[in-house]
Amino acid sequence: MSDATSGLTPEELGAYFALVEVANLLQYAVDGHLRAEGDLSYLQFQILATLTDAPGGRLRMTDLADGLVHSRSGLTYQAGLLDKRGLITRAPSPDDERSVMVTVTDAGRALVGRVLPGHVADVRRLLLDPMTAGDLATLNDVLGRVRRHMRATPPRSARPRVKRKN
Amino acid sequence: MSDATSGLTPEELGAYFALVEVANLLQYAVDGHLRAEGDLSYLQFQILATLTDAPGGRLRMTDLADGLVHSRSGLTYQAGLLDKRGLITRAPSPDDERSVMVTVTDAGRALVGRVLPGHVADVRRLLLDPMTAGDLATLNDVLGRVRRHMRATPPRSARPRVKRKN
DNA sequence: TATTGTTATACTCTATAACTATA
């Protein structure tokens, strides 16, 4: 792909491809483990883990969607699956009757606790083991900066909800 | 997600999450651009670009699949779409009649050439701009090492083709 | 028997738009 992507130096190209491939391999491996251990997709694990860390284990649908998913209906779909399995509950918010509060159940917390050790082991084995402490610090710094930059540079996520035609 | 992922230090956690989020944001943005400019998914772009750089613009299906896709039928499906659009051709290999040689057509090369400037611009703007030359060198080194490690550490991709039941 | 690739099928996931209800 080097010729096809001229316009980037070999070093830029290498960093770009390595980043994409490493992230893909990591997610593929980790996803496989989560499905095998807990019948969870990576997204479902992220949802449960996010709730687990939220105060009271509860978040509004909108706040939960943030960063995890690109469409509202996508989250509704996933929440429906988790709800059906008794891993979360949904109830209208007392504050704002339009909102829905999502809460992890004990079963949900238990499942996260069950798959977590293997998940962490995967991340350590695949991603962290071949790094030195210095590598880790640099990666943390650079990728943290890039992440802030990307969040601030609305790619397409900032796309507002499409208006009705009438 | 910090509590839920204890077992990793904050720095390890930060690097892991930053990596996944950066790669996801980048792919989401880039995929959107490729679809808008050339009606191509990221995977389809990767297939065309890989072929474009191959000697003679040709590769066997099996060699093309390597790294891009996780199942054979997945590549057949994508190749079918690209073939239908006249971006590639498929023909049995003269050497080994079992193999299929995939070749980019002129139209395929033209399309890659058309979407490439925008693609490169996206990568530069989102990923590379906030990096110093030193950052780039380090990232290249570390991620390159991690990639080799991951490729050598069969996660689940090494899963051989399942044997028939009889 | 092993390898290459395709196909049939079933399933998961995603996104758009229309819709309801509340603010």
Added chain:
DNA sequence: TATAGTTATAGAGTATAACAATA
């Protein structure tokens, strides 16, 4: 009128297993 969420629907993509053809 704007916001929160659901639903209907349709489409894209994926994976497994069975299959045919060649080595």
